Amino acid sequence: MANGGVKALSESGAEPPLEFVLQEAVYPSGDASRRRPADIPIVDLLRLPHYDDETAKLRSAIATWGAFQAAGHGISFSLLEDVRSVGRRFFELPPEEKLRCSSKSKGFGEGYGRDQVKAQTLDWSDRILLKVYPEDQRSLELWPRNPTSFSQTLHEYVAKVNTVAQLIIEAMARSIGLDETHFIAQLGEEREIYCRFSYYPPCQRPDLVLGLKPHSDNSAITMILQDGDVEGLELLSEDGGWVSVPSNPDVLLVVVGDLMEIMSNGSFKSPVHRVVINSNKDRISASLFFAMKPEKLIGPAEGLLKEEGKQRLYRDLIVKDYLDAHLNAFEEGKQAINWARV
Numbered sequence: 001m002a003n004g005g006v007k008a009l010s011e012s013g014a015e016p017p018l019e020f021v022l023q024e025a026v027y028p029s030g031d032a033s034r035r036r037p038a039d040i041p042i043v044d045l046l047r048l049p050h051y052d053d054e055t056a057k058l059r060s061a062i063a064t065w066g067a068f069q070a071a072g073h074g075i076s077f078s079l080l081e082d083v084r085s086v087g088r089r090f091f092e093l094p095p096e097e098k099l100r101c102s103s104k105s106k107g108f109g110e111g112y113g114r115d116q117v118k119a120q121t122l123d124w125s126d127r128i129l130l131k132v133y134p135e136d137q138r139s140l141e142l143w144p145r146n147p148t149s150f151s152q153t154l155h156e157y158v159a160k161v162n163t164v165a166q167l168i169i170e171a172m173a174r175s176i177g178l179d180e181t182h183f184i185a186q187l188g189e190e191r192e193i194y195c196r197f198s199y200y201p202p203c204q205r206p207d208l209v210l211g212l213k214p215h216s217d218n219s220a221i222t223m224i225l226q227d228g229d230v231e232g233l234e235l236l237s238e239d240g241g242w243v244s245v246p247s248n249p250d251v252l253l254v255v256v257g258d259l260m261e262i263m264s265n266g267s268f269k270s271p272v273h274r275v276v277i278n279s280n281k282d283r284i285s286a287s288l289f290f291a292m293k294p295e296k297l298i299g300p301a302e303g304l305l306k307e308e309g310k311q312r313l314y315r316d317l318i319v320k321d322y323l324d325a326h327l328n329a330f331e332e333g334k335q336a337i338n339w340a341r342v
């Protein structure tokens, strides 16, 4: 692929090159705009700490979808719009400017450019991945200088979402009868947060490509700011069908990650999800992935194993080993969570 990324390919108007074309068995069949949205519950974070029915709603949403839409988060709409806007403006820069933010690191490496993974089929998207927390671990040389407000906007957004995530993670613990500090203590102050902006250009053959292959996240939780207008994210439902996540411009979509599935001993499911493409509309998203530091040992909460009849479903493991297993599984088109089962 030329240096212009998928955006330049899209603008050339050509059919997608073969390395982007999926095997026929996994064609996404059609245009994102023609899909029916899934009924993913909206949880009001203002009510969450005080009302048991809101906590029950959160638990049921996670049990059904592995995800919910968070409203009442207190982050101004203008900041959400600014985050989408700085992301979009970065991807609109000429290729040589974007390439200044790229690095050669393997796997899901930081910086602009495609994931350096052995994949059978390439994703129809451009992305930039940045470690945003702890602050002293930021590789600022990879952060876009253009638009000039990029760093400040992202900095402000991460601080706010970090506070919101705390409240959500406490409620998740409460919702399954654990002390509300349990998962937060696992994450610790030295938690790591990565931000991934993804830009999905239109493709004249949305029936042949995916913006992002089916995967579950290697995080504890992921907080996704979706495009304000354009849908594309889909969750794999229990009956094996794909359902489309509505693009609600002022909510944050909270998705359970594999590390939370392990710590909750399977009470919470980390959903398999993918991104489909539109024939004439582009889409932007910004995902924040919350995880423990790689050296941390995690496992199912003791409190969940004491209950009668409860079996341990996952091993204790070092987060770094899980991340390696996740990458290997991803490259083979498999789910890493099976590796963690007892």
Ligand SMILES: O=C(O)CCC(=O)C(=O)O
Pocket: 196, 198, 212, 217, 224, 226, 233, 273, 275, 284, 285, 287
């Ligand atoms: O673009 C989206 O809405 C989701 C992106 C995603 O699933 C990811 O980055 O892991």
Ligand SMILES: [Fe+2]
Pocket: 215, 216, 217, 273
């Ligand atoms: Fe994801």
